[in-house]
Every structure is written in structure tokens, then in C-alpha cells.
Amino acid sequence: MAGDRPNNNPSSLNGRQKAAILLISLGSELSSQVLKMMSDEEIEVLSAEIARTGTVNTELKNAVLEEFYETMLARGYIAQGGMDFAREVLTKALGEHRTERILNRVEGLGEGTSFELLRKVDPETIANFLKNEHVQTIALVLANLDPSLMGPVIAKLPPELQPVVAYRIATMDKPSPEVLHAIEEVLEKHISSDFEQVATKMGGTKKVAEAMNEIDTDMWQDILEGMEEIDPEVAAEVKSQMFVFNDIVLLDNRSVQELLKEIETKELAVALKAATNEVKDKILSNMSKRAAEGLKEEIEYLGPMRLIEVEAAQQRIADTVRRLEEEGRIIIAGRGGATSVIVE
Template identity: 40%
Template sequence: MAALTGTQKAAMLLLQLGRDRAARVMAQLEVHEIEELTAEILRLERVDQRLADEVLEEFHAVSVVGPGVGGGMGLAQHLLVASLGAEQAAGVMERLQTSLQGQPFEFLQHADARQVVSLLSSEHPQAIALVLAHLKPDHAGAIIAGLDPELQADIAHRIALMERASPDVVQMIAENLQRKASSVLASSELAAVGGVQPLVEIINRADPSTEKVILEGLASRDEELAEEVRSRMFVFADITLLEDRAMQLVLRQVETAQLSVALKGVSDGVRETVMRNLSERARENLVEEIELLGPVRLSLVEDARAAIVQVIRRLEESGQIVIRRDSEDELVA
């Protein structure tokens, strides 16, 4: 920390506030201050998480006790309210305080997945779901893959429905696991955990067989929720990840009228993926159809795209195509 300048610390703090909030804070600064901070932000391509946490801790310490006369929590809150408004300022302070308190299950983050599975095996499914929702998605994916198939679906369902957890409950579970693991780490709270998106990220990082078991088990419990998870796992823009042969198979099952609506407002990459997998005549017909459409309601565009995604998922489930996730290795013939 001693090696960092005040401007560097301010830049790191702004990066952790998020783009919108950081922009509003910078709007309150002098031009030369904005220029200095911008220069530092450009230099900060990668920041060690521990160093970033130390900057947050220092900011928190200064905001609570103050560096001297005139500082303290009151001043920090006043500056944030002036920059962001009362509601957003409260959110920033809450986020900072939560971040500074650390992760309650950090002692599991670098533990071997098999050891964590053994540690969690006697815990209630809700407790296991709570723990996995706090861990990094790739680590949580490896852990859930080691659980019994029936338990995987149950835990997936619980993670998806989880929204907020009582800090006292989180602390109690963390302390209990720490004692069992013979680890020493101060536990803390992370109030907002779980939900559909964390579950999607976990499943995306699990192996294909685990993904299949979880989705099937989830569907047997809550088909609507399972469908929401599936829809988030592959969106229309992801067709750029399909191999050409797979894309051609998909296009053979989609009507030109539906495809023309789905392509309204898409990125150049998505449009090029579709066009290069059509015959010259089909491509000309599609371009003509799109031009004749004119403006189309967004809801109709979304419906058309959703219908095509369903075609893709059916083809994947039947084994006719393979969807390569963005982070996965290339397939080898």
C-alpha cells in the first residue's frame, strides 16, 4: 500500500464502484483531477484482488475515523450523496462495507473440491446451496459435480430460488464449517447471494454430464425455472459460437420470415454467421425480407429469437449439434 499514490488508490476505488457510479463521482471533480484519474485507470489493466481490498479497507478506515479534522463517515456520506444522490450513495456505502468485511467462505476457495465435497456431505442441502452461492463459479461447479446426482438437482433448485441470506445464518454456517475444517478465518456476511444467474454460471463451468443431471433434476421440480436457466445459458447472440455445420442444420428448421424478424438490430457478427451459412439464393431472399419488414416491435423480435434458441436447444438435446461454450476449448474431430 505504501507504494501507491493517492491518485492510484482513488482510481482503484472508482473501478470497484462500477462504471455508472464512478462516472457520476468523476463528474463532481475538477478537470485536472479527472485527467489524472483517467490516466491511472488506463494503466490499471489488472489489479490484484488483495491489493484492491486493501484500498477499500483504507477508504473505509478513513471514512469511519477520518484522517484528521473534518473527515469521518459523515463527510464520506455527504460527498457520496452530493455526487450520486441519497439512494445510490447508500448503496455504495453498503457495498463498500460488505466488501471490506470479506468473504465468509474464503477458507474454502482454494481447497481441493473433493475435500470440500467431503466437508459438506453431512450438511443440509440449503446450507450447501448457501456455501456454493458464495464461492467462485468454477470452484462451485467442480464441487457440485462431486455430489450425488439427486443432491445436485436439489441444491441447484435451492440456489436458483435464493435471493438474500440472513447475515447471522451465513456467519453461523461459516463458523461451523471453519471448526470442522480446523481453519482460522474471521467470518463475515454477504447479504445478496444466489439467484438464477449464479446458478447459470456454476452450471456453465461444470462438466457436460453434471450439466445434464442438474437441468433434468431441476425440470422435474420446476419446469418454468429450468427453462429460465436454459434460456440464460444460451442466448440468440451466442449463435456465433456454433460450428457452420450446426448453424446450417438450425437454419434448415427456421422459416425465412421468422429469421428476418430475429435478425433486426443484431450485431454484425451474428448477421455474418447467419449469412455465410445460407445459399446465395436464400441469402438474397432473406435480405429482401428484412428490407420489406421496416420497423418491428422489440417484443416480436425477442419472440422470434427465443423460438430459434428453442430450435437450437432441441437439436442439442437430441445430440444433432454441439454448443461450444465461449470459455471452452475447440472441438477436435
């Protein structure tokens, strides 16, 4: 049959083919629910691909489903604590070779668009050619950049644009083909490359929070104040994500010691169950030998725990850090800032 797949290796398939096989594997009921969340254009493309797919054997279905699961799992860990955290957790569960294969695949998902070329351009140049574009176009372009580049670009935009652009990115979902075409026109003015239309969620409050962490404190505070005037709820959500549990490694020793005064040993033990070694070392090195041994024993005593319970404890500790900052007891500099954390 012409539509049969030649082998059982998902790596030989493109994204549309994998998506078609995934929908076939999910069955009609689940697939229909997925399609409801897509645009008409996406449905047409996938429907045509499904029609071309023909018979898919069980082995290939399972391989595509496994790849999809691994990718979503990796993306979840990356969103939670960054690439290093994802690598550490996945290596413990799946081994080094399989982990690297998964992460290489995840990292490669964003390649092949004009935005890749922007990574080689300095933030000021990007800001200069974007500043006269419509604010939504600016937001859509920046939403495709890594937060480490997005933050500095926002910082180079005119002050009156900064909070508006940050807000648009924070509330952004899937762009329409028309809007994607507008972005293509903007990029074609400055870089020579084909733009591959990718209809995925490009923005979000977490991405804005990560970008704000790349610029100095005074500037991100001004941007958030401007966002609060536009939408207080979105601004609050961005602020709540600007410090996460794994960012404890960014604090200096005196700051960590100040934080430890506010946290019960059991709460800390639960939070450290799924923490990186770097975070554990940061905490333990700021405790007395006796207290550190007690904490290690508490962690061992807890035994296996649900991830949701561990993440809840980590969130409460991150909330404590933000409270201490608001009280003026600690000051958290932006990751891109040149100053160190100051503890009064």
C-alpha cells in the same frame, strides 16, 4: 455540519453511504417501498446511516444516482450475454474509458468476502469439505461462487446431493443473518478470513443454468431429472436458460446451418440487431454470399428497434435450438464438456 459529505465523488463513499444517499434521493414515497423489501436488520443499518448523512448537495445525489443506474445497466447486460457482451454494448454507448470504469466497479462488488479465497481452491477440495454440511448451507456457499467454479463443484458432490443442491440454489433469495452466520462457521473451519455479511440475492435459476453449462451433458441431465422430481417448474426454468442466443457461437458450423433452416430471414435480422460481432460472424459465415448480403440489407432496412422486440426474437431462436436438441437433430454439449456439438 458533521454529517455533510466532504466531496462530490461517490468513489470516496462506502456501500452503506451510497445506499443512504440513494434512498434520500428517491424521496420518502419510493424509499418506503424499497425499505419494505429489506430485513429489519438492513432497515436499522440504513436508517442509522441516513441519520448520519446530513445534508447532501444536488451534485452528489446525481452522481450516486448515475452510478447506481450505470451499475444496474451493466449487470443487466452481463446477465444477458456475459461480460464481453456488456463491454461491447456499453462501449458503443458510453465509450471505452467510461465502460471500463463501470465494469471494474461491478466486478469489484463481490470482493472482500471469504468466498474470494475459494476461487483459489480446486472444485474437489471444496466439494469434500461441503458434502457433510446441511444441504442449504452447501447451496448458500455455492451460490456465492462464479458459475464456472460452481458447476464443477456440484459435479464433485455425491450424486444424491447434486439435484437437491441445484434446486436450493435455483430457488434461493436473500439469506437471513442467522444463515449467513452458519456459512461463516463452515468457512472458518477451512479458511482464515473474516466473512462480510452481504444480504443480496445470491442464487437463482439463471445461475444454476450457467453452472450446468460448465459440466458434461450426462451429468446435468441427471441433475435436472432429479430437480424435476423436487419441483418441475423450477427445473423447467433452469433448462430454458441453459442455452441463450449468444451461445450460438458454441455451435459448430453444421449445427448453425441446421438451425438456419428453421429461422425466417426477418426474424434472424431482428435478433442480430443487438448481437455481438462474434455471433453475427458465426451466422454470416454459415450462409451463402448472396444470403449473407440479403441478411445484412434486412438488418439495415429494419432501422431502430425496441430492445424488448430484439430480445424476444433472440429468445425464440434460443427456443428453436432447444427444440432441435429435443428432436435429436442437434446435440448441445455442456460448455465444460470435452465433446463437440454433433449434428445428425
